[in-house]
Amino acid sequence: MEGAINILNFDQVYQNQKSWQSNKCEWINLLDLKSVNGYCSSGSLRVIDKKLRKRHNKEITLIGSGNYHYVTYLLLAEIKTPFSLVLFDNHTDMMPPPYKSLVSCGSWVLNSLKQLPLLKKVVVIGARADLVAAVPRKITSKVAVFSTLNWQATLANEILGAIPTRDVYISIDKDVLNKSEAITNWDQGNMKLADLLILLKFLGRYKKVYGLDICGELPTSPVDFFKKKVVKANRINEKANRRILDVVKRSCHDGS
Numbered sequence: 249m250e251g252a253i254n255i256l257n258f259d260q261v262y263q264n265q266k267s268w269q270s271n272k273c274e275w276i277n278l279l280d281l282k283s284v285n286g287y288c289s290s291g292s293l294r295v296i297d298k299k300l301r302k303r304h305n306k307e308i309t310l311i312g313s314g315n316y317h318y319v320t321y322l323l324l325a326e327i328k329t330p331f332s333l334v335l336f337d338n339h340t341d342m343m344p345p346p347y348k349s350l351v352s353c354g355s356w357v358l359n360s361l362k363q364l365p366l367l368k369k370v371v372v373i374g375a376r377a378d379l380v381a382a383v384p385r386k387i388t389s390k391v392a393v394f395s396t397l398n399w400q401a402t403l404a405n406e407i408l409g410a411i412p413t414r415d416v417y418i419s420i421d422k423d424v425l426n427k428s429e430a431i432t433n434w435d436q437g438n439m440k441l442a443d444l445l446i447l448l449k450f451l452g453r454y455k456k457v458y459g460l461d462i463c464g465e466l467p468t469s470p471v472d473f474f475k476k477k478v479v480k481a482n483r484i485n486e487k488a489n490r491r492i493l494d495v496v497k498r499s500c501h502d503g504s
Contacts, residue, residue: 252273252274252304252307252308253268253272253273253274253305253308253309253310253493254273254274254276254303254305254308254310255268255273255274255310256276256278256309256311256312256316257275257277257278257279257312258279258281258284258285258311258312258313258316259279259313259467259468260279260468260470261312261465261466261467261468261482262310262312263473264482265482265486265489266486267486267489267490268310274303276300276303277299278296281295281296284316285315286352287345287346287350287351287352287353288318288350288351288352289349289350290349290351293351296319296322297325300319300322300326306459308459308460308461308493308496309323309460309461310461310462310463310489311461311462312465313432313433313463313465313466314353314422314423314432314463314464314465315353315433316463317337317341317353317356317419317421317463318351318352318356319461320356320360320461321360321364323461324360324364324367324417325360325364327366327415327417329458330366330368330413330415331366331368331413331415331416331417331458332368332369332370332371332411332412332415332416332417333357333360333369333370333371333416333417333418334371334411334416334418334419335370335371335372335373335418335419335421336373336418336419336421336424336439337372337373337375337419337421337423337424338374338375338376338421338424338434338435338437339354339375339376339379339423339434340357340375340379340380340382340383340391340393341354341356341358342355342357342358342361342382342384342387342391343355343358344358345359357370357372358384358387361387361391362387367390368412368413369390369392369410369411369413370391371391371392371407371410371411372391372392372393372394372395373393373394373407373424373439374395374424374437375393375395375424375437376395376435376437377395380395392407392410394406394407394410404447404450407450407451408451408454408455411455414455414456415456415457416451416455416457417457417458417459418448418457418459418461418500419460419461419463420444420461420463420464420492421462421463421464422463422464422465422485422488423435423436423464424437424439424444424464425440425441425444425464425488426438426439426440428484429441429484429488430484430485430488431466431477431480431481431484431485432464432465432485433466433467441488441491445491448495448499448500449495449499452495452496452499453499457500460496462489462492462493464485465481465485466482466485468481468482
């Protein structure tokens, strides 16, 4: 993967991460949208989709806060071949939305399984055990979950064995990582970044990676940019983002 990086600008969170302030990044302005934080209305979702379709590159997307993780649903809908979703997340994102007219950061995987026939399997890595138990029974045949991640070679083979398709899309919410390696606005898991990178290399070696996105930034506003907590979060999260993208660009070949 060598293409440009798409930056979804929902809340200006990436403005203080210097790595993305170059002409190699394509910024997509979403600042003016309403009803998009956590829950997205059908009207706003159509606007986001329209803007995404105008971008020049479809390989890598930085989404922002996990509150906007539902955008991955739109990115998956663009894929035209049978594929599997590999999701690194402390949450399964398979909870029913409060209203049918909404898609949320907690429901988009469920929406994807129901509405995208080319999505053959969802493999979730790092999710909380209690949320795994709450996955709706009617979709469990299309879901595989690996919630305990003490790195071992056999685990990579088990994950690979759970993926039935050649093509995969990878989505990473940094709340899967421990708090020393990412700072998010959600409860976090205990996964080590080094283990996540090993699994990315493994997937890139044996699967065709159509695309990848990353979320899990700490939401901020311009008035908070220079607060110690925000500066620390930006530094730690930018470092994690860079390490993930360095591995992806070296290890993964795309199917676009």
